[in-house]
Amino acid sequence: MKKFINDPAAVVREALTGVAAAHPDLRVDIEQQIVVRADAPRSGKVGVLSGGGSGHEPLHGGFVGLGMLDAAVPGEVFTSPVPDQILAATQAVDGGAGVVHIVKNYTGDVMNFQMAAELAGDEGIDVRTVLVDDDVAVEDSTWTAGRRGTGATLVVEKVTGALAETGASAAAVAAAGSRVDELSASFAVALTACTTPAAGKPGFDLPDDEMEVGVGIHGEPGRRREKLRPAREIAAMTVEAILGAKPLPSGSEAIVLVNGLGGTPLIELYLMYGEVATLLDKAGVRVARNLVGNYVTSLDMAGMSVTVCRADAEILRLWDAPVRTPALRWGV
Amino acid sequence: MDVALARSWVTAIATAVTEQADYLTQLDSAIGDADHGVNLNRGFTAVVAALDTADPRTVGDVFVKTGTTLVSKVGGAAGPLYGTAFRAIGKALPAEGSTVDAAELGAALRAGLAAVQKLGAAVPGDKTIVDAYGPAVAAFEKAADDGLPAAARAAAEAAAEGMRATTGLHARKGRASYLGPRSVGHQDPGATSTWLIFQALADVT
Structure with a gap:
């Protein structure tokens, strides 16, 4: 690598x-x-x-x-x-x-x-x-x-x-x-393994037509391996896992992250965000704020995670407060 | 065991970890995050350097220095666990006198195991360091009356057996636990490095 x-x-x-x-x-x-x-x-x-x-x-x-x-x-x-x-x-x-x-x-x-x-x-x-x-x-x-x-x-x-x-x-x-x-739940899917500088080669082999479901952010294999499916179905599986584990009452507001794991281009992350936003809307969740991009990565792993944080007015107020950092910057 | 032999043991561990670093990392790639060999190698290399400039007066001092250096150099779970083990071993040994006998070392190894279990909350069968360390201590204690070389050999053999048995286990602690049933079929890297440590003791005694 x-x-x-x-x-x-x-x-x-x-x-x-x-x-x-x-x-x-x-x-x-x-x-x-x-x-x-x-x-x-x-x-x-x-x-x-x-x-x-x-x-x-x-x-x-x-x-x-x-x-x-x-x-x-x-x-x-x-x-x-x-x-x-x-x-x-x-x-x-x-x-x-x-x-x-x-x-x-x-x-x-x-x-x-x-x-x-x-x-x-x-x-x-x-x-x-x-x-x-x-x-x-x-x-x-x-x-x-x-x-x-x-x-x-x-x-x-x-x-x-x-x-x-x-x-x-x-x-x-x-x-x-x-x-x-x-109030938060996340779920991730990987399309490739990642390569640590010390190991020099990918942590696991993943055939072109398969994905790792339920991965973390350290290149370890996920909970299971499945055949690759269209983005819409992967989004549905992801949202289902999140809402299944931490159900949100209908009408809830949420902060939603569609996060790249390091090796997935933004065009795919935005595509996934579109799918996720539609699914959440159908589930009665109002996406009050969102973030799409590479923020919590796993070196060069291709993949994405979705995080849904149920948010009240206080959390949204703090989310909107000014921030000035290398990777997150608004309100200043 | 005197101070020179304690130093030899630690140096032998460092050599074994350097030689087996890629193997440990390879085991860790399968069910963890591929850093076990690299991290232990960095830690024990630092330990050897620290002992070179230190002047430990007792066997216990050698192990406390070893543990403290591991805690401050390794990171991850292995740093605190092995660091705490060596510190506990060192502190359990007599504060005076230049040698310790096999029974005293056995009791100290037992104290190290207790410290690891307290910190990591792991029990036998969780697919961790404990699965090699536990049987090794029991075998060491049982053979202690036959002298240090015999006790060390027995401990190394028991550690190897415990290490091999981790392959069939479903991990319940550490990063391998995230794989659930998929962790079965892979030998635990932590149990493997524990075997290296006991094998090094057998090699130098």
């Missing part, structure tokens, strides 16, 4: 060098691997921090800035960051009002963030954790690792970031994040 890289082991560091060059308004610590808002910490403002393995860009570094994250902590590709990094970023954004960690529900991420939260707690920083687990392809069970954090992470980061900007308490910001997670 061909890639624009120099050395597989240096990809994250060298990409951060590029982020620093492209966005001088962010503070990028290439050695520690943390991305921090230029004006952090702000006294009295809750710090909002997220992180996880790299390879999902623009998540999370692309969402650092006014109205969203105060810091992002990228790990190696598909590998959660380590506690030292998370602690350093937590210290960098603590303005005395506490720090909210937004953690996607993966075993490694949960452990490393938990260790960092304990270390930060020892230093007197009030850390609250929002766990994101929106992927309804995985059954939720206390006997397993539980559902994965995927597309809804963006909505959680946007809403918590906007609320923190208003001077809300750490408890209130964390509660809003958890509420968005509870």
Whole structure:
């Protein structure tokens, strides 16, 4: 597999060098691997921090800035960051009002963030954790690792970031994040595997006429493999899975994301959005806001995910609040 | 076991992980996210470098240093799990004296297993590190009276058996759990690296 890289082991560091060059308004610590808002910490403002393995860009570094994250902590590709990094970023954004960690529900991420939260707690920083687990392809069970954090992470980061900007308490910001997670459901379908720089070849082989259904964002195979079908049928299966897992009362408003996994062109994402919007309309769901594009990716995987977040006036107000980050920018 | 032997064990693990990095990553590609070999290799390479510049006085110090370095260098689930295991092993060993006997090491390995299970909430049969680590500790304890080399050999054999048995299991923890029944038929990468660790102990004793 061909890639624009120099050395597989240096990809994250060298990409951060590029982020620093492209966005001088962010503070990028290439050695520690943390991305921090230029004006952090702000006294009295809750710090909002997220992180996880790299390879999902623009998540999370692309969402650092006014109205969203105060810091992002990228790990190696598909590998959660380590506690030292998370602690350093937590210290960098603590303005005395506490720090909210937004953690996607993966075993490694949960452990490393938990260790960092304990270390930060020892230093007197009030850390609250929002766990994101929106992927309804995985059954939720206390006997397993539980559902994965995927597309809804963006909505959680946007809403918590906007609320923190208003001077809300750490408890209130964390509660809003958890509420968005509870109201969100996502489902993804892949047309190809992805290739990590270290492995150099695709994670699995997928024949031209087949798709992986119920994939996550780490190149792992999905819940099942099926024959490829027309986009309309894939959209129907996706919407059915989402509404089946988290039914929305007729007349509900929602924020809807049709998200590319990295290797699917926008023309196909818009086509899918059209199908999804029609289906949701038929189901009595009013799409109040939408986002179409590559936001929570899985390197070069061809595929897409749909996220539906049931939204009330408060969530919509926070969604609409000004945001100025490399990947999301409106109202400013 | 003295400090020199403890260092040798850790160095042997690093060598084995480097040699088997591609194999571990290949196992992880099938049911995980293809980073296990790369991550452990980065971690144990850092451990060897850290031990080179450290001056551990006790066997326990060697393992605490090993664990702390793994926690801060590996990331993912493997970093906290193996890091916590080695830290717990080190802390369970006597704080004084330059050697430990097989019974003391067995008890420390048991403490490491308990720490892994507490952190990861995994039980035997979940298709994880625990499926190799559990049988290895039990075999080590059983053979401890016969001395360290015999106990280490027994542990390595039991770890290998536990590792092979993970192939038939349905993953209930970690990233492989997302595949549900499709995780069956693949050997667990974590149980495999655990076997490498016990095999390295058998090789140096």
